[in-house]
Amino acid sequence: QVQLQESGPGLVKPSETLSLTCTVSGGSMNIYHWTWIRQSAGKGLEWIGRLNMNGNSNYNPSLKSRVTMSIDSSTNQFSLKLDSVTAADSAVYYCARNVPGTTFFIWGQGTLVTVSS
Amino acid sequence: QSALTQPASVSGSPGQSITISCSGTSGDFGAYNYVYWFQHHPGKAPRVVIYDVNNRPSGVSNRFSGSRSGNTASLTISGLQAEDEADYYCSSHTTSSTLYVFGNGTKVTVL
Numbered sequence: 332q333v334q335l336q337e338s339g340p341g342l343v344k345p346s347e348t349l350s351l352t353c354t355v356s357g358g359s360m361n362i363y364h365w366t367w368i369r370q371s372a373g374k375g376l377e378w379i380g381r382l383n384m385n386g387n388s389n390y391n392p393s394l395k396s397r398v399t400m401s402i403d404s405s406t407n408q409f410s411l412k413l414d415s416v417t418a419a420d421s422a423v424y425y426c427a428r429n430v431p432g433t434t435f436f437i438w439g440q441g442t443l444v445t446v447s448s
Numbered sequence: 449q450s451a452l453t454q455p456a457s458v459s460g461s462p463g464q465s466i467t468i469s470c471s472g473t474s475g476d477f478g479a480y481n482y483v484y485w486f487q488h489h490p491g492k493a494p495r496v497v498i499y500d501v502n503n504r505p506s507g508v509s510n511r512f513s514g515s516r517s518g519n520t521a522s523l524t525i526s527g528l529q530a531e532d533e534a535d536y537y538c539s540s541h542t543t544s545s546t547l548y549v550f551g552n553g554t555k556v557t558v559l
Binding site: 376440 | 493544
């Protein structure tokens with residue numbers, strides 16, 4: 332049974348970089364897309380971006396200038412970096428997996444990140 | 449800003465049926481026959497209840513059903529139960545560079 336687990340600081344200062352890691356257990360990272368999604372308080376789900384094992388990535392245009400994703404198959408992890416954060420980036424961040432062409436059947440539990448000084 | 453539009457809330461009594469609508473555009477529903485519905489209980493990971501418009505994953509109650517007509521998709525929950533109280537999100541692929549969009553979410557309340 333594949334499981335995903337997000338990890339990273341729960342508190343980030345404004346203007347700094349938010350860094351999260353998603354650890355994949357119980358399955359291979361091949362063939363899938365690995366995705367980050369967030370939900371701000373009182374708001375809906377927002378797709379941040381995705382990447383695959385080849386390192387090919389796509390980002391939400393609204394965040395593209397600040398987002399970097401990477402993947403490390405040797406540790407079964409993929410990561411999210413979001414630069415120059417503001418309070419608007421405070422959210423629960425989820426990592427998820429999908430087979431290309433379909434949706435996110437596997438999710439992590441989510442991790443709350445608060446941007447505050 | 450969400451590309452898919454849902455009602456903010458829908459409510460019903462136990463045993464009743466409710467329907468949640470989701471309006472898209474030619475760039476999402478119109479381009480792809482892929483409509484997904486997620487159930488999200490606060491503090492938990494979202495769960496797929498409908499995929500590819502009207503298919504249920506294994507383990508999802510047959511009380512959940514989906515449909516689509518043009519650029520509008522719908523999720524119907526029949527025989528409403530207390531455990532169905534949650535937020536529901538529609539989603540789809542999109543031809544825009546966003547690639548994947550969600551609705552703004554509908555809070556379902558069981559009265």
